[in-house]
Amino acid sequence: MKKQVKTAAVLFLLACVSMTSCNTSKKENNNNMIEKVSFGKLPDGQETELYTLKNASGMEVKISNFGGTVVSWTAPNNKGVYEDIILGCDSVSGYLKGVPYFGALIGRYGNRIANGKFTLEGKEYSLAQNNGVNALHGGLKGFDKVLWTATPIEGEEPGLKLTYTARDGEEGYPGNLSVEVVYTLQKDNSLKIDYKATTDKTTVVNLTNHTYFNLNGNLDSDILEHEVTLNADKFLPVDKTLIPTGELKPVVGNVFDFLKSKKISAGINDTTDTQIKAGGGYDHCWVLTDSTKTLKSAATVYEPKSGRVLEVLTTEPAIQFYTGNFLDGTIKGKNGIIYKHRSGLCLETQHYPDSPNQSAFPSTVLKPNETYQTTTVYKFSVK
Numbered sequence: 001m002k003k004q005v006k007t008a009a010v011l012f013l014l015a016c017v018s019m020t021s022c023n024t025s026k027k028e029n030n031n032n033m034i035e036k037v038s039f040g041k042l043p044d045g046q047e048t049e050l051y052t053l054k055n056a057s058g059m060e061v062k063i064s065n066f067g068g069t070v071v072s073w074t075a076p077n078n079k080g081v082y083e084d085i086i087l088g089c090d091s092v093s094g095y096l097k098g099v100p101y102f103g104a105l106i107g108r109y110g111n112r113i114a115n116g117k118f119t120l121e122g123k124e125y126s127l128a129q130n131n132g133v134n135a136l137h138g139g140l141k142g143f144d145k146v147l148w149t150a151t152p153i154e155g156e157e158p159g160l161k162l163t164y165t166a167r168d169g170e171e172g173y174p175g176n177l178s179v180e181v182v183y184t185l186q187k188d189n190s191l192k193i194d195y196k197a198t199t200d201k202t203t204v205v206n207l208t209n210h211t212y213f214n215l216n217g218n219l220d221s222d223i224l225e226h227e228v229t230l231n232a233d234k235f236l237p238v239d240k241t242l243i244p245t246g247e248l249k250p251v252v253g254n255v256f257d258f259l260k261s262k263k264i265s266a267g268i269n270d271t272t273d274t275q276i277k278a279g280g281g282y283d284h285c286w287v288l289t290d291s292t293k294t295l296k297s298a299a300t301v302y303e304p305k306s307g308r309v310l311e312v313l314t315t316e317p318a319i320q321f322y323t324g325n326f327l328d329g330t331i332k333g334k335n336g337i338i339y340k341h342r343s344g345l346c347l348e349t350q351h352y353p354d355s356p357n358q359s360a361f362p363s364t365v366l367k368p369n370e371t372y373q374t375t376t377v378y379k380f381s382v383k
């Protein structure tokens with residue numbers, strides 16, 4: 001009897017050992033595999049997909065071909081616990097209810113164009129005025145609402161290539177624009193986004209990503225105690241409709257100074273500042289001190305409770321820092337969490353808003369035979 005128990009115990013142990021090693025090797029094998037699942041159907045019946053990129057250290061980024069949307073993203077805190085640090089929805093149906101660009105690719109022109117009009121090579125173009133009198137984020141059906149063609153890129157640094165061709169006249173913009181965006185999850189816990197576009201007619205392009213970060217790991221909290229650094233010595237003051245006035249204003253001496261790390265709460269409610277009033281908080285474009293097209297550090301965000309640090313590097317000349325001022329507690333996101341006022345912050349690397357109408361701003365014009373090419377990296381670490 002005793003012997004039988006012993007044998008059973010040995011067999012059980014052997015089974016456990018082999019199961020564990022099976023699991024481990026399965027995990028190892030699967031680590032670099034890009035999983036694809038359904039993300040739900042669009043009203044016209046088309047299927048959408050959700051891809052999971054994983055790196056060896058355990059970071060996981062889920063991206064949908066609908067809007068090229070980054071849906072979830074786990075990053076470790078200073079105890080090594082991975083938590084989702086971005087706002088989003090559980091399935092495509094959530095994104096169809098009119099959420100404010102959560103995680104999405106933005107184009108053809110990110111940010112605002114005054115009165116939805118601009119003139120290019122002597123011809124005036126009219127866009128949908130989808131934000132008061134202005135055009136915002138590519139129009140009624142911008143790149144955030146279209147189905148991209150997705151190609152997984154397997155490897156130690158897995159990626160997802162997304163392509164989309166916006167036709168000549170789509171959302172009022174001239175030129176057939178072929179766009180390619182590649183997301184790459186790198187070994188060092190960074191997500192690299194490479195944007196490329198070509199056109200067959202002169203057009204304007206300003207592509208970005210609209211992820212809302214909350215580094216706390218608790219998406220039910222606000223971002224006010226996040227500490228932000230922006231490597232920008234000037235910002236663009238705006239009018240009441242959030243169109244830049246054309247002035248490049250030094251940040252020194254006002255609440256727009258993030259040259260040294262500062263809590264968002266320190267200045268966001270300073271309603272004596274007319275610019276804070278205009279934006280309902282921070283919703284402005286900062287001009288990076290380093291204006292070269294090299295990949296340089298634009299911003300750093302530190303969340304003291306979790307110890308998470310996010311650094312944003314970009315080849316772009318500017319960054320829109322938006323503190324989720326329009327979130328008002330009416331959107332239910334992933335896992336039923338209600339996204340309250342200022343529960344996420346966006347760091348949208350880009351060219352200046354309204355550049356097509358402001359000739360003193362760096363140009364956003366793209367001509368046939370030219371290639372639009374920019375890179376932005378969002379890199380996580382802990383402190």
Ligand code: GLA
Binds near residue numbers: 100101136242320
């Ligand atoms: C941007 C704008 C904001 C707001 C959000 C979406 O980043 O600058 O004013 O429109 O998108 O709600």
